[in-house]
Amino acid sequence: MRSAGAMNTANPGNPGSPDDAWLDQVSWDADGLVPAIAQEASGGRILMVAWMNREALAETVATGRAVYWSRSRGRLWRKGEESGHVQTVRELRLDCDGDVVLLKVDQQGGIACHTGRHSCFFQRFENGRWEVVEPVLKDPESIYR
Amino acid sequence: MRSAGAMNTANPGNPGSPDDAWLDQVSWDADGLVPAIAQEASGGRILMVAWMNREALAETVATGRAVYWSRSRGRLWRKGEESGHVQTVRELRLDCDGDVVLLKVDQQGGIACHTGRHSCFFQRFENGRWEVVEPVLKDPESIYR
Numbered sequence: 001m002r003s004a005g006a007m008n009t010a011n012p013g014n015p016g017s018p019d020d021a022w023l024d025q026v027s028w029d030a031d032g033l034v035p036a037i038a039q040e041a042s043g044g045r046i047l048m049v050a051w052m053n054r055e056a057l058a059e060t061v062a063t064g065r066a067v068y069w070s071r072s073r074g075r076l077w078r079k080g081e082e083s084g085h086v087q088t089v090r091e092l093r094l095d096c097d098g099d100v101v102l103l104k105v106d107q108q109g110g111i112a113c114h115t116g117r118h119s120c121f122f123q124r125f126e127n128g129r130w131e132v133v134e135p136v137l138k139d140p141e142s143i144y145r
Numbered sequence: 146m147r148s149a150g151a152m153n154t155a156n157p158g159n160p161g162s163p164d165d166a167w168l169d170q171v172s173w174d175a176d177g178l179v180p181a182i183a184q185e186a187s188g189g190r191i192l193m194v195a196w197m198n199r200e201a202l203a204e205t206v207a208t209g210r211a212v213y214w215s216r217s218r219g220r221l222w223r224k225g226e227e228s229g230h231v232q233t234v235r236e237l238r239l240d241c242d243g244d245v246v247l248l249k250v251d252q253q254g255g256i257a258c259h260t261g262r263h264s265c266f267f268q269r270f271e272n273g274r275w276e277v278v279e280p281v282l283k284d285p286e287s288i289y290r
Contacts (some may be wrong), residue, residue: 022274035180035245037191044189046182049245061270092270096258100180100194102266113241121247125206125237129167 023054027099033069034101038079038112041090041104047112048120050077052101064089066103083143085109109138116140168199172244178214179246183224183257186235186249192257193265195222197246209234211248228288230254254283261285 050068066087070077080086122134195213211232215222225231267279
């Protein structure tokens with residue numbers, strides 16, 4: 001990513017240019033989306049899974065900050081735009097089938113989940129039930145003002 | 146999981162029984178599926194992403210081995226059934242929206258990907274391209290005989 005000094009693309013957001021071959025290699029689904037996993041660069045914990053369209057992935061690369069596509073709101077979702085919990089992308093990977101993207105990120109504020117928890121995967125299966133095993137670090141009402 | 150001695154469910158594969166509440170809490174998509182991330186229990190590397198239906202998730206819990214739903218083959222896919230690269234499930238998590246499952250696994254043979262690589266996420270974005278950055282550990286032709 002640009003901010004990490006590791007990646008450069010020319011015109012990442014201009015579909016059709018020769019430099020968009022990397023975007024064409026992604027296997028977008030029927031809705032033009034791919035799932036994107038955000039994994040903490042330090043420690044490897046999985047923070048969240050969201051969706052990206054072509055524009056979101058291009059902007060993620062161009063800015064070095066995670067940008068998703070909000071299916072519920074039907075628009076680009078610049079992670080942290082309301083909460084301040086921005087994700088700085090350190091590395092970007094694509095799987096063998098090209099249909100899942102993996103982002104290794106630094107999580108601003110240490111909170112990825114809208115519930116105020118570090119990770120969205122805070123429910124662990126135990127004794128036939130999903131148990132909440134991670135604390136709320138910050139009241140969501142104070143995050144989303 | 147049973148094999149890890151950490152989880153027990155009665156009748157995990159019998160939809161409709163009272164013990165299936167945990168399966169009902171999963172937000173299955175329109176096709177009755179959820180994405181499932183397999184993460185290495187030791188080290189935290191992400192190995193692969195596949196899909197599960199209700200039956201696959203129930204059998205995963207019942208047996209302690211990762212079972213997916215193969216969309217291409219339209220049937221249950223007991224990971225390792227051909228390759229021997231079984232995944233023993235150490236922990237199972239669900240995200241905040243209930244629509245993604247996370248499995249922490251031990252990967253038999255150290256190979257999760259059908260290309261013979263450790264992880265399916267072997268392509269890293271560098272200088273505007275997806276570069277292959279992980280070696281083939283075993284020729285796929287010798288894996289799938």
